[in-house]
Amino acid sequence: MKMYDMNEYRERKNLELEINRAADGELSRHEMTALEKKLQQFPDLLESYRNIMALPDLGDAYPDSDNISAVNSAGVKRILDFIESEEKSFRNFAEESLIWFRRYALAASIAILAVVSGFYLSYDVPENSEVAMEHLFYPDDQLESESYVLYLDELFDQ
């Protein structure tokens, strides 16, 4: 794009924004007159300006009074009811979980304690911890090798 084209492009863009401000009611009468004067150089923009300023108030298409209060009340009620039922189901789940936990937590603890105690008692645990370890790693075996050693001992004694 040549330099003069670029300048023209920028000027057009600025004028478009000014037209928009005019349509938003942000320009004073004096500013409007100045804008119209500038637009004389751009006939297409001047036409757009006139068409835009002639547009009816778009807010009139959906006036507040068209917003039927009964429809709104029903909509709000539906949302709040839905939220309440969701909260209720969540609350129910939380409460239910708490009841189940309270009811069965004690029973579960007792059961675990009983199982652990059972294991502990079933072992003939030596008092000395070193011996206990030895028992654990080298449990008493009643294998033939031990009988054989005893047999040899007896044989030598004879």
Place this chain on the structure above:
Amino acid sequence: MSSPKNDFKKEIPKLYPRLHRAMSAYLAGSDLEPEDITQEAFLKAYRSIDHFKGNSGFYTWVYSIARNLSIDYFRKQKNEMNRSSIPVDEFEIESDEFSSADRREEVLLLRKAISELPELLRTVVVMKTIDGLTYPEISEILDVNEQTIKNRMFRARKELAGILKNLGVDQV
């Protein structure tokens, strides 16, 4: 007890009519019901309230959720209905404020003209002229800079003028 969820819940009755009106304008001519989208948007906002950063108001937040829901729906539909083919009568007026037939006709045509705008322009027109949002608020909802929003607004107004001319509406 004050919590974001409770605060949001308290705001619903105040925000609902405004969003419903904006969605009625935004979705006019589509087969989406403004009630459905508005309700879905509020419920989604409530469920994900933890993601609300509080930089903006609840309204702009729930508005962007409603718009995203609509766009998702349009994408699913893929071929969004050709709005210009919808008869004017489809743009129903629920209130009986427009006692004169001419005035009623004018409003129907205005609704049809807005609905014929492409989504990008329609959403800006609805937010600015119908919902009364400011350019910074629109920019935040659409996540687009203010300058672009103003450019779109100019294009939208220009197109609207053309559509109304084609519909035979005498402008002021």
